[in-house]
Amino acid sequence: MKPFSDRLVDAIRMKGNPCVVGLDPRIDLMPMFVRSGRGAPTREAVRSVISGFHELVLDTVAALVPAVKPQLAFFEQYGAAGILAFEDTVRAARQRGLLVIADAKRNDISSTAGAYAAAFLGETDVFGEPQKAFDADSMTVTPYLGRDSLQPFVDVCTEHKKGLFVVLKTSNPGSRDFQDLELRSTERPLYEKITETIREFGQPLRGESGYSSIGAVIGATFPEDARRLRCLLPEAFILVTGYGAQGARGREAAVCFNDDGLGAIVSSSRGITYSYSPDNLTKPSFVNCVRENTLRMIADVTGALR
Amino acid sequence: MKPFSDRLVDAIRMKGNPCVVGLDPRIDLMPMFVRSGRGAPTREAVRSVISGFHELVLDTVAALVPAVKPQLAFFEQYGAAGILAFEDTVRAARQRGLLVIADAKRNDISSTAGAYAAAFLGETDVFGEPQKAFDADSMTVTPYLGRDSLQPFVDVCTEHKKGLFVVLKTSNPGSRDFQDLELRSTERPLYEKITETIREFGQPLRGESGYSSIGAVIGATFPEDARRLRCLLPEAFILVTGYGAQGARGREAAVCFNDDGLGAIVSSSRGITYSYSPDNLTKPSFVNCVRENTLRMIADVTGALR
Numbered sequence: 001m002k003p004f005s006d007r008l009v010d011a012i013r014m015k016g017n018p019c020v021v022g023l024d025p026r027i028d029l030m031p032m033f034v035r036s037g038r039g040a041p042t043r044e045a046v047r048s049v050i051s052g053f054h055e056l057v058l059d060t061v062a063a064l065v066p067a068v069k070p071q072l073a074f075f076e077q078y079g080a081a082g083i084l085a086f087e088d089t090v091r092a093a094r095q096r097g098l099l100v101i102a103d104a105k106r107n108d109i110s111s112t113a114g115a116y117a118a119a120f121l122g123e124t125d126v127f128g129e130p131q132k133a134f135d136a137d138s139m140t141v142t143p144y145l146g147r148d149s150l151q152p153f154v155d156v157c158t159e160h161k162k163g164l165f166v167v168l169k170t171s172n173p174g175s176r177d178f179q180d181l182e183l184r185s186t187e188r189p190l191y192e193k194i195t196e197t198i199r200e201f202g203q204p205l206r207g208e209s210g211y212s213s214i215g216a217v218i219g220a221t222f223p224e225d226a227r228r229l230r231c232l233l234p235e236a237f238i239l240v241t242g243y244g245a246q247g248a249r250g251r252e253a254a255v256c257f258n259d260d261g262l263g264a265i266v267s268s269s270r271g272i273t274y275s276y277s278p279d280n281l282t283k284p285s286f287v288n289c290v291r292e293n294t295l296r297m298i299a300d301v302t303g304a305l306r
Numbered sequence: 307m308k309p310f311s312d313r314l315v316d317a318i319r320m321k322g323n324p325c326v327v328g329l330d331p332r333i334d335l336m337p338m339f340v341r342s343g344r345g346a347p348t349r350e351a352v353r354s355v356i357s358g359f360h361e362l363v364l365d366t367v368a369a370l371v372p373a374v375k376p377q378l379a380f381f382e383q384y385g386a387a388g389i390l391a392f393e394d395t396v397r398a399a400r401q402r403g404l405l406v407i408a409d410a411k412r413n414d415i416s417s418t419a420g421a422y423a424a425a426f427l428g429e430t431d432v433f434g435e436p437q438k439a440f441d442a443d444s445m446t447v448t449p450y451l452g453r454d455s456l457q458p459f460v461d462v463c464t465e466h467k468k469g470l471f472v473v474l475k476t477s478n479p480g481s482r483d484f485q486d487l488e489l490r491s492t493e494r495p496l497y498e499k500i501t502e503t504i505r506e507f508g509q510p511l512r513g514e515s516g517y518s519s520i521g522a523v524i525g526a527t528f529p530e531d532a533r534r535l536r537c538l539l540p541e542a543f544i545l546v547t548g549y550g551a552q553g554a555r556g557r558e559a560a561v562c563f564n565d566d567g568l569g570a571i572v573s574s575s576r577g578i579t580y581s582y583s584p585d586n587l588t589k590p591s592f593v594n595c596v597r598e599n600t601l602r603m604i605a606d607v608t609g610a611l612r
Contacts, residue, residue, distance in 0.1 A: 024418075028431045041432040073414055073421035077430040079439035083389040105414055107448070108379055109478040112330070115379035124383040125334045126347040133385035142413070144450040144473065146480025167450065172415040174452025177503070181496065184488040190496065194484065 004099075004138055004163030005215075005237055006207035009262060011066030011099055017298045018262075018305075020101065020239075021061045022269025023070040023089060025050040025082065029274045031281040043081040050078065050085035055092055056283070057273055060290045062096035064298065067137075069101040069239075069267050090136055101239065101267075102136035105167055107149050114152035116141075121153070121162040138163030140217055140239070143194050154201045154214065163213040163237070166198050169229060171219025171242025180225075191225075195232045202236055211237055211263060218256060220248035220266070227255040230263070238264040244271030244297070250304030257305060266301050268293075310405075310444055310469030311521075311543060312513035315568060317372030317405055323604045324568070324611075326373045326407065326545075328575025329363065329395060330380040331356040331388065335580045337587040349387040356384065356391035361398055362589070363579055366596045368402035370604065373443075375407040375545075375573050396442055407545065407573075408442035411473055413455050420458035422447075427459070427468040444469030446523055446545070449500050460507045460520065469519040469543070472504050475535060477525025477548025486531075497531075501538045508542055517543055517569060524562060526554035526572070533561040536569070544570040550577030550603070556610030563611060572607050574599075 002010070012018050027035060027049055034053045038045045058068065070089055075082035093100050106116040115124075120139040123130040141153055143166050153164050169179055169191045179191045186193060195216070202212035215237035218226050230238065238256045242248040243266050256264040272293045276286070308316070318324050333341060333355055340359050344351045364374065376395055381388035399406050412422040421430075426445040429436040447459055449472050459470050475485055475497045485497045492499060501522070508518035521543035524532050536544065544562045548554040549572050562570040578599045582592070 027433070035433065038433060041435060041437060046432060071414075071418055071421075073412070073418045073425065076425035077421040077439055078432065079425070079437075080386060080389045080393050082425075082439070083386045087386050103414075105412070105448075105451075106379070108377075108409075108411055109476055109480070112377060112379045115377075115383040119379065119382035119385070119388075126352060126384065127333070127341065127344060129347060131347060131385075133383055133388070142411075142448050142450055144448055144484055145476050146478060146483035146485065148478055148480030148483075149476075170415055170451050170455075172452060172454055174415070174454035177452035177454075178450055178496065178500065179452065181499065182490040184490045184493060187490055190484065190487065193487065197483070 001161050003161045003205065003207040004157065004213040005211040006209050007137070008066065008099060008163070008237060008265070009209040009211060012262065015064060015066045017065065017302050018265045019065045019294070019298050019301055020067045020069050020265050020267040021057065021065055021272050021294060022267050023054055023057065023068055023273070024074040024269045025053065025078070025085065026074055026274065029278060031278045031286045033281065033283055046078050046081035047084045047088070050082065051088035054089045056287060057290055058092050058096050058098065060287050061294050062098055064294050067099035067101055067265060068093050069103050071269065072102060072104040087134065090134055100136040101165065102134060102139040105140050105142050107142045107145050109145055109149050113149050117153040117156035122156040122160050138165060140165045140167060142167045143197070147197050150197065150201060157205060157213055163215065165215045165217045165239040166194070168194055168198070168216040169218050169222060169225050171221040171246050175219060192232065195229065198233060198236055206235055211235055215239060217241060220252040220256060221246055223252045223255045230256055230258070234258065240264050240266040244268040250300035253301055254304040261305050268297050272297065307467050309467045309511065309513040310463065310519040311517040312515050313443070314372065314405060314469070314543060315515040315517060318568065321370060321372045323371065323608050324571045325371045325600070325604050325607055326375050326571050326573040327363065327367045327371055327578050327600060328573050329360055329374055329376040329579070330575045331359065331384070331391065332380055332580065335584060337584045337592045339587065339589055352384050352387035353390045353394070356388065357394035360395045362593060363596055364398050364402050364404065366593050367600050368404055370600050373405035373407055373571060374399050375409050377575065378408065378410040393440065396440055406442040407471065408440060408445040411446050411448050413448045413451050415451055415455050419455050423459045423462035428462040428466050444471060446471045446473060448473045449503070453503050456503065456507060463511060463519055469521065471521045471523045471545040472500070474500055474522040475524050475528060475531050477527040477552050481525060498538065501535065504539060504542060512541055517541055521545060523547060526558040526562060527552055529558045529561045536562055536564070540564065546570050546572040550574040556606035559607055560610040567611050574603055578603065
């Protein structure tokens with residue numbers, strides 16, 4: 001198997017765009033036909049609603065985009081039922097040839113970080129046999145706990161040819177609170193300091209494409225910051241957030257790309273899967289709506305890159 | 307129901323100590339009698355091994371300590387089977403009168419942070435009915451994403467009388483990498499800046515005990531830093547990490563307490579539940595070992611506080 005970054009480049013070239021569909025299960029926003037006739041909210045009913053909804057979305061977008069990004073928070077809000085649906089969703093996405101970015105924003109220290117890395121990207125010893133838990137292609141992690149907290153994730157990426165996106169400069173207004181704080185030593189923002197660690201970990205994980213499997217999460221809502229980070233991390237893949245519902249468009253996202261038209265992927269969730277009135281929406285109308293939203297995003301992003 | 311901080315103070319007073327037993331499911335380290343005769347590593351077999359192990363631990367420590375701290379990473383490494391066991395474990399702990407601190411180190415932005423808060427502390431709408439997913443008493447969260455990323459957690463704590471521990475200064479060597487960076491504006495470390503946000507969110511959530519339900523995670527492996535943070539956050543409950551396997555003892559942990567002997571809880575995981583050779587250990591010997599380890603920790607911590 002190729003390293004994650006090369007698989008991502010292949011998938012982007014095959015689909016002709018760098019767009020990622022976010023999967024945020026929110027049953028209350030799903031079309032009525034998905035939810036109706038389910039009876040009591042048992043574990044199996046909840047799992048089957050979420051997994052069924054995602055199968056419809058995946059069938060619709062699999063031919064169009066290179067990757068999907070399930071957001072763990074929205075699965076976890078349904079407890080174990082949600083995590084069973086997360087397993088289903090990752091499996092269904094990979095069966096359809098889509099790369100999976102587990103948006104988990106996990107981290108911890110030493111062997112605990114290792115357990116998270118094993119959960120999402122690696123293997124765990126179970127009764128003496130190595131078992132994969134979630135088996136995503138890549139995941140998001142937070143940097144605050146330091147360089148040694150990222151090491152176990154990088155190790156698992158190296159061994160299993162997986163990828164990492166380190167949360168660097170997020171798309172929310174509050175990203176200014178701590179991420180932007182200027183350091184005494186550099187007179188530059190904290191997030192710029194963290195690029196050094198991403199570069200250092202990323203260097204040995206460069207693929208044949210020239211891109212590394214250690215990337216960064218950057219919000220397109222601060223395009224000037226994103227432009228500078230693009231220069232500081234020329235070999236990193238950037239997972240661009242803030243597109244669509246949060247206000248950024250293709251023009252803002254475009255600053256996260258290199259001149260070769262690569263080096264970034266742009267994610268949209270609600271704007272793709274929930275931009276309709278859920279009542280009385282038929283299955284064909286829903287599929288058509290998801291398809292149209294995806295095509296519109298692809299046209300916007302690829303148009304801005306030309 | 308009382309607010310979390312007051313329930314914690316009550317539990318500490320009732321048990322006579324501020325010690326917390328960490329629950330890190332690692333099947334390969336569990337005694338052979340827990341694992342044997344389980345056959346294939348199916349979802350139900352894995353769930354039952356973990357839940358059974360924790361029931362034994364909980365039965366042993368319920369009368370001794372005020373709270374337990376399940377670490378989500380070690381549950382997630384077993385996939386949905388692990389999360390089913392997490393549900394079992396939280397339920398079993400609460401049934402035995404123990405407070406539960408979900409060590410999840412979660413965070414994200416806006417409605418996504420809200421989904422994590424709902425998952426661990428609040429409720430989610432499922433088919434029109436509010437359902438609790440994990441229903442812990444409190445959880446750990448990371449601050450890097452900013453003030454607005456913490457707001458949804460604080461809101462859920464306010465509504466459901468739950469508690470929060472914001473990761474501030476961790477016990478690992480790499481906590482120096484970013485947490486300790488000096489800011490240009492204050493010439494003080496980043497983590498000190500974050501105390502302002504914890505104080506601000508904590509003020510309205512002060513209970514009758516004087517302590518707030520918004521606390522902080524601080525490693526006892528840097529006692530000088532911990533001492534200063536104690537002064538900066540007089541009303542916050544500190545979740546003290548790094549005790550035991552990571553080298554800190556009661557003497558180091560003691561600097562995290564106020565003069566009233568309250569304001570902190572000290573957690574130990576491996577040192578309580580896995581400090582034995584797993585082969586040929588009988589069930590009575592295991593129970594005795596967990597009990598002795600817990601009593602030794604209690605004696606060390608309460609001794610240092612006297």
